Amino acid sequence: MTSKFAGIGARTVEKAQMLKDANLYPFFRKIEDSEGTIVKIDGKDQIMIGSNNYLGLTHHPYVKEAAIKAIEKYGTGCTGSRFLNGNLNIHEELEDKLATYTGHEAAIVFSTGMQTNLGALPAICGPRDCMLFDSENHASIIDASRLAMGATFKYKHNDMESLEEQLIANINRFQKVTIVADGVFSMTGDVAKLPQMVELAEKYGAYIYVDDAHGIGVMGNKGAGTMDHFGVTDRVHFNMGTFSKSFASIGGVLTGTKEDMNFAKHMARSFMFSASMPPSAVATVSACLDVIEEDDTLHERLWRNVEFMRNGFKEIGFYTYDSSTPILPVFIGDELKSMQITNFLADKGVFATPVIPPAVPKGEALIRTSYMASHSIEELTKVLEIFALVKKEFQIPSQISE
Ligand SMILES: Cc1ncc(COP(=O)(O)O)c(C=O)c1O
Structure with missing residues (x-):
């Protein structure tokens, strides 16, 4: 029975039930224990290749100790917004550290990445402004556009001609035009064409907002982000990141000029009217920044693992969208097959997640895999052996067009 509140979502709920009945429902899997790269489900170990823990810092002893110490000093929560009673000295220290890390003048931290975009x-x-956004932007940007009083127009994914068309069509119709795009796209792992985007923004007098949830901590020098990777930091007006991926916690950050951050602090409703990041999360992120600063092997290990997996998938004959990031999507095509393969992988000891329409176009279901600095080559070798079995067991096209 579907809830009477389901409305237009009724089909989604029914589909979920059908998958549950067929023992193919791949969501809300219950993790009983976690060591980072290994998780326990139904009493069995699985190698985790479905998380965003790119730097593998969730279980780092220094990071865990910092979180525990923060709880001992400040308690478990701030019970109020930054604006009123929930502003700790460590929130402000973290903001200073993040500004230095990203190369922007100032930073403000929010309680989640989603809230950063929504605010x-x-x-x-x-009301007199507009946003131009990439058609594959994250759901939180889509929801933010629904909350915004201004207009929004989409351009084709990472297509600079389409972006320029939208700029020409709208630049004189609105007071301010802001281009909004993911730095690294979360499902396919491709990277925004930031150098061309900043050129276009400057040509037409528009602004740029980058959602770098998957780029911060990973791309650029010591993970300073996609804008750093392309050397365009001072040409990006707003950069947003989350702490729910490389920074092993929860929370979000917006960076930019001092004036713009001061403005956002007084105008972003999710910042003003929601309780602040808990002390343990603040300390976790701050400790992650210390580890990044100290440990030169972290990014070396991450990129070594990404290279190892990219080559491995290629040898087996999988198409991974030519991704150059730790997100390696494995093209499957058929939606049902992606669920069956997820189950097959889980049975053999690998945790990965299927991505199905509407998150990807129809007929382009994929298994999203992603890698951590902390994966061992032994673990990754085992993952590739199991994917080789997948290739034998299931008919999978080696290109999208087949
Ligand atoms: C591109 C992008 N932006 C924003 C978010 C929201 O971040 P958070 O999970 O920290 O709320 C995510 C998380 O999935 C994301 O992938």
């Missing part, structure tokens, strides 16, 4: 974008895009 910042409507603040930036007022």
Whole structure:
């Protein structure tokens, strides 16, 4: 029975039930224990290749100790927003550290990445403004555009001609035009064409907002982000990141100029009207930044693992969208098959997640895999052996067009 509140979502709920009945439902899997790269489900170990823990810092002893110490000093929560009673000295210290890390002048931290977009974008895009956004932007940007008083227009995914068309069509119709795009796209792992985007923004007098949830901690020098990777930090007006991926916790950050951050602090409603990041999360992120600063092998190990897996998948004959990031999507095509393969992988001891329409176009289901600095080559070798079995067991096209 579907809830009477399901409305237009009724089909989704029914589909979920059908998958449950067929023992193919791949969501809400219950993790009983975790060591980072290994998780326990139904009493059995699985190698985790379905998380965003790119630097593998969730179980780092220094990071865990920092979180515990923060709880001992400040308690478990702030019980109020930054604006009123929930502003700790460590929130402000973290903001200073993040500004230095990203290369922007100032930073403000929010309680989640989603809240960062939901607060910042409507603040930036007022009634006489508009946003131009990539058609594959994250759901939180889409929701932010619904909250914003200004207009939004989509351009084709990472297509600079389409972006320029939208700039020409809208630059004189609105007071401010802001281009909004993921730095690294979360499902396919491809990277925004930031150098061309900043050129276009400057040519037409527009602004740029990058959602670098999957780029911060990973791309650029010591993970300073996609804008750093392309050397365009001072040409990006707003950069957003989350702490729910490389920074082993929860929370979000917006960076930019001092004036713009001061403006966002007083105008972003999710910042002002929601309780602040808990002390343990603040200390976790701050400790992750210390580890990144100290440990030169972290990014070396991450990219070694990504290279190892990219080559491995290629040898087996899988198409991984030519991704150059730790997100390696494995093209499957058929939606049902992607669920069956997820089950097959789990049975053999690998945790990966299927990505199905509408998150990807129809007929382009994939298994999203992603890698951590902390994966061992032994673990990754085992993952490739199991994917080789997948290739034998299931008919999978080696290109999208087949
Ligand atoms: C591109 C992108 N932006 C924003 C978010 C939201 O971040 P958080 O999970 O920290 O709320 C995510 C998380 O999945 C994401 O992938």
